[in-house]
Amino acid sequence: MTHYILNISPVAILVHAAIPLTIILVYALVAIWAERKVAGFIQDRLGPMRVGGWHGWAQSIADLLKLIQKEDIIPTDASRFLFKFAPFMMFAASYAAFAVIPFSSSYIGSNINIGVFYLLAVTSVLTLSIIMAGWASNNKWSLLGGMRSAAQMVSYEIPTIATVLTVIVVTGSLNLMTITEMQSGNDILGFLPNWFIFQNPFLIVAFVIFFISILAESHRVPFDLPESESELVAGYQTEYSGMRWAMFMLAEYADMLLLSLLGATLFFGGWNSPFGDFMSGPFWSFFWFMLKGLLLVFVMMWIRWTLPRYRVDQLMHICWSILIPLSFINLVLVALWEVIF
Amino acid sequence: MIEAITENGERREMTINMGPQHPSTHGVLRLELVLDGEVITRVKPHIGYLHRCFEKYAEKMDDYAKVIPYTDRMDYVSAMNQEHGYVVAIERMLELEVPERVEYIRVIMAELQRIASHLLGIGAFGLDLGAFTPFLYLFTEREKILDIFEKASGARLLYNYMAVAGLMRDVHPEFKEEVSDFVKTFRPKIKELDDLLSYNQIFIKRTANIGVLPDKVALNYAASGPVLRGSGVKWDLRKNDPYSIYDRFEFEIPVGSGEMGTLGDCWDRYIVRVREMEQSLRIIEQAVDGMPDEGDVMAAIPKRIRPKEGELYARTESPRGELGYYIVSDKSASPFRVKARAPSFVHLSMLPAISSGALIADMVAIVGSIDIVLGEVDR
Numbered sequence: 001m002t003h004y005i006l007n008i009s010p011v012a013i014l015v016h017a018a019i020p021l022t023i024i025l026v027y028a029l030v031a032i033w034a035e036r037k038v039a040g041f042i043q044d045r046l047g048p049m050r051v052g053g054w055h056g057w058a059q060s061i062a063d064l065l066k067l068i069q070k071e072d073i074i075p076t077d078a079s080r081f082l083f084k085f086a087p088f089m090m091f092a093a094s095y096a097a098f099a100v101i102p103f104s105s106s107y108i109g110s111n112i113n114i115g116v117f118y119l120l121a122v123t124s125v126l127t128l129s130i131i132m133a134g135w136a137s138n139n140k141w142s143l144l145g146g147m148r149s150a151a152q153m154v155s156y157e158i159p160t161i162a163t164v165l166t167v168i169v170v171t172g173s174l175n176l177m178t179i180t181e182m183q184s185g186n187d188i189l190g191f192l193p194n195w196f197i198f199q200n201p202f203l204i205v206a207f208v209i210f211f212i213s214i215l216a217e218s219h220r221v222p223f224d225l226p227e228s229e230s231e232l233v234a235g236y237q238t239e240y241s242g243m244r245w246a247m248f249m250l251a252e253y254a255d256m257l258l259l260s261l262l263g264a265t266l267f268f269g270g271w272n273s274p275f276g277d278f279m280s281g282p283f284w285s286f287f288w289f290m291l292k293g294l295l296l297v298f299v300m301m302w303i304r305w306t307l308p309r310y311r312v313d314q315l316m317h318i319c320w321s322i323l324i325p326l327s328f329i330n331l332v333l334v335a336l337w338e339v340i341f
Numbered sequence: 342m343i344e345a346i347t348e349n350g351e352r353r354e355m356t357i358n359m360g361p362q363h364p365s366t367h368g369v370l371r372l373e374l375v376l377d378g379e380v381i382t383r384v385k386p387h388i389g390y391l392h393r394c395f396e397k398y399a400e401k402m403d404d405y406a407k408v409i410p411y412t413d414r415m416d417y418v419s420a421m422n423q424e425h426g427y428v429v430a431i432e433r434m435l436e437l438e439v440p441e442r443v444e445y446i447r448v449i450m451a452e453l454q455r456i457a458s459h460l461l462g463i464g465a466f467g468l469d470l471g472a473f474t475p476f477l478y479l480f481t482e483r484e485k486i487l488d489i490f491e492k493a494s495g496a497r498l499l500y501n502y503m504a505v506a507g508l509m510r511d512v513h514p515e516f517k518e519e520v521s522d523f524v525k526t527f528r529p530k531i532k533e534l535d536d537l538l539s540y541n542q543i544f545i546k547r548t549a550n551i552g553v554l555p556d557k558v559a560l561n562y563a564a565s566g567p568v569l570r571g572s573g574v575k576w577d578l579r580k581n582d583p584y585s586i587y588d589r590f591e592f593e594i595p596v597g598s599g600e601m602g603t604l605g606d607c608w609d610r611y612i613v614r615v616r617e618m619e620q621s622l623r624i625i626e627q628a629v630d631g632m633p634d635e636g637d638v639m640a641a642i643p644k645r646i647r648p649k650e651g652e653l654y655a656r657t658e659s660p661r662g663e664l665g666y667y668i669v670s671d672k673s674a675s676p677f678r679v680k681a682r683a684p685s686f687v688h689l690s691m692l693p694a695i696s697s698g699a700l701i702a703d704m705v706a707i708v709g710s711i712d713i714v715l716g717e718v719d720r
Contacts, residue, residue, distance in 0.1 A: 043477040140357045144379065144701070221471060222543055231702050233363060308543045309471025311702045312379060 016109050020098035027294075028253045029060040035301050042305040070242035075138055078239065082136035087240065087247035090129035094254040097122045101261050102177045104286035105271050115176040116168065119262065120161055123217075126255065127153040133248075134236035145235025148225045148312055155319040156216040156223075162327035163210040166203065166334040167196055167266045176262075180270030193276070195269035202334045207267045209327045211296075214259040216315070219252065221304040225312055260296035261289070268292045353377050361390050365469045365705045368715030370689075372704070379700045384693050388686075391719040399679035405431055405646040406505050408679065413499040415681060416717035418461050421454035421490070422659040424503040429584050430655035430666040431505045434648040442636035443507050444586045449520060449628045450490070450502065451585075452621040456527070457486040458660035459614045466611060466709035467538050470547050475538045482530055485523050489516070505646060507639030520629055524622050531619060539615060548611060549602030552695045552707035556605065562691040566662025566684050567617065568711055571597040571610030578658040585657075590627045592620040607710035614712070645674050661685050661712060681720055685713040 033048065037055065040047025052058025074083055100115035102108040112118060127150055134146015171179045185194045192198045197207055216223035225235075232238070237248050264270060269292075271285035279288070310318070355376045360366040369390035375383040395415060399408045412427045413420040425447055432439060460483045464476035487497045493512045494502035502509050538544055554564070556572040569576055577594045579587040595616030597609025648670040656665040662684030669678040688711045696707050 039473075043474050044481060045477065140355060144357075148379075224471070231365065231705050305474050306537075307472065308467065308538075308541060308547060309702075310543060311547055311700060313700065314546055 020109055021095065024095060024254045027257055028250050031253050031297060032060045033057060038301045039305050067242055067246040073241050075239050077138045079136040082132050086129045086133035086136060087244045090126055091247050091251040093122055093125035093129060094251050094258055097258050100176055102180050102270055103289060104282050106282040108177050111177055113175045116164055116174045124157065130236050137239035139239050141233045142236050142238045145232045149236060152216060152225060152315060155316060156213045159209055159319065159323040159327040160213040160217060162331055163206045164266060166206040166331045169335050170196060170338055176265050180265055180272065183269040184272050186276040193269055193272060193274050195267065197267040200334060200337055202330055202337055203267065205330050209323055210263060212323060214263060215300060218255045218259055220300050222307045222310050223315055224309060225315060256297055256300060257293055261293040263296055264289060264292035354382060366708060367465065367713055370715055381696060381699050381704055384696050386689055386692055388718050391715045395681060395720040396679055399676055403675045405676060410501045413501060414716060415683065415720055416659060416661065416714045417498060418714055419454050419458040419660045420499050421450045425451045426657035426659065426664045427666055428503045428505050429657055430653060430668055433655050434653050434668060434670060435646065437506050437640060439506060439640055440637050442633045443638050445628050445632035446508060446512055447503060448585055449625055452624045453486050453489065455621050455660045456618050457483045459618050462712040463611065463614055469705045469709040470544060472538060475534065482527055489519050506642045511638045517629055520625060524625055528622060531615065534615065539612060545601050545608060548607035548706055551607045551703045552710060553603045554605040554695050558694060563687050564691065567610055567613045568662060568688050570594065571613045572605035573597050578656055578663060582656065590624045592623050595620065607706050610710045647672055647674055659684060683717040683720060685717040689713050689718055
């Protein structure tokens, strides 16, 4: 298993790299359109209706074409290399993490046995790229946004990791494929699937903490402080336009999907069908997995269009004095539950 | 941050310009903020980006009536109230009696405009705090008011509807039903707003105990309107110095009570606006009941108005506070001097007093809660 990547041909590596990329790109186009439609429905309006005919389905594609055509503006006093590099590094970080996501019962980019650890480590680079963008723009609003984001992501990584750890305590494995396979079957109360969320009451608490933390990790309302438009103009994105800005947008949506898929894998049985053997198999498992992930993404959108935003000190207060102690206590309780039952 | 490294190790402050192009300054306001991290140590408002020489124009129009469109453009989100204040002032100078029907229509229009203006103010306040959806819900309601205005005056923002001694034209025949319908449909929406925004825990956390304006400070700065009432002072010109026919209606003056935090915080100023909308609905209901169906909408006055020599200060309650017009006449066809006392201008001046020690996010909340309109600040 350790030399897995080295054993396969370059063509296979390319294919393995292309599959998650395709999924992300298609998802991003759909999700950006869907976000606007969801916002529209929540706010009693229609959202995009023109481009492409049916409910403006081609709106994101049109936007993408517009962004490609835009002039590439770099502020005079910006640190040019870092400024250009930051958006691509941010996307690379969230894209690289998709390698260990088990998309289907028969497909995972790289079946390494430290999958969860790798995922959490790689996504930490996101923080770095945001600080990079904030600093390199040579704009005070960008800098404030970058600093906020650094503080926020570093803080919220702790409850995220602590809740992921509670699942690891149950599974004893860091491999996401193994974790998913452990959730197969419908044995709980005779009909409920063996998903971890149903296995242990403390894992429900863990999921709630996990979900709040990933909202903060992916900068969604009510924790969208790094780019809070009414305070910091656009935060670290202020000076970006055109394709570079689009890369940020893409990375942001990719990050949302990544964390939602991680949540689906850890708590909702990954690619397992909720009906046992019914509708299972490679294709249906991919369908169920994406459905679970997209449902979580939808909940994120729903929250975004409903709630106001927290203030930066309140955000830190929630993390350090509520979520972190709670997640560690919960970790101990889950461990005790596992020892007793 | 750059300054701290290169110039002086002691120095931790950063100067930053909030505006004139910033999403939350409600127009072209520039705030010079001195920050220590995210904490504001000093704030200095810079104004004048929207100055349109209202007072000078008023002197040069050669007609008192021609000033009315310019008053619309002062506080462009409550144009009816601006016109109302001005025509009340001129009518007092001329010692004119205005027909009953006109007074009732003016009051209905002014109160509808007050609701529309508060809807915008509250919505934009929520928007500043990151709540996008209430803004659009409130705009739907505001739209209904604008439709009524559009039918009556032909315009949706700057109406030029009230004239000296009357109205530009009579209201449309369905006016009464439309207004009653609006009152009926709007009442439940206030409840919805309370659920969605007013008593939302995050919203309360963001606004309670922020930007506290004690009543003494408010009075010293000559604050008025919802900002003053938010500090617990019961002062409303419609009751305390009635103009038009406001003395005929029953309504209450909602004041802040420090329900969620300290008296005079952002939440108090916000909730006063919400409660005021309810009171405006009461006034509108009574006015619709009392409004005569028949009657002229213009009193007989000479084509050119020439008030006798003298000066006058007339004040009315606009949605933002005390709107005063000081008018000096030298018996010619145009006023010798018109000075508008704009509430937003006064309220903006007390920003430094209530915002030191706040965070940037609080600054946004404070600016939103005093509900300034830059058109009125700069005139």
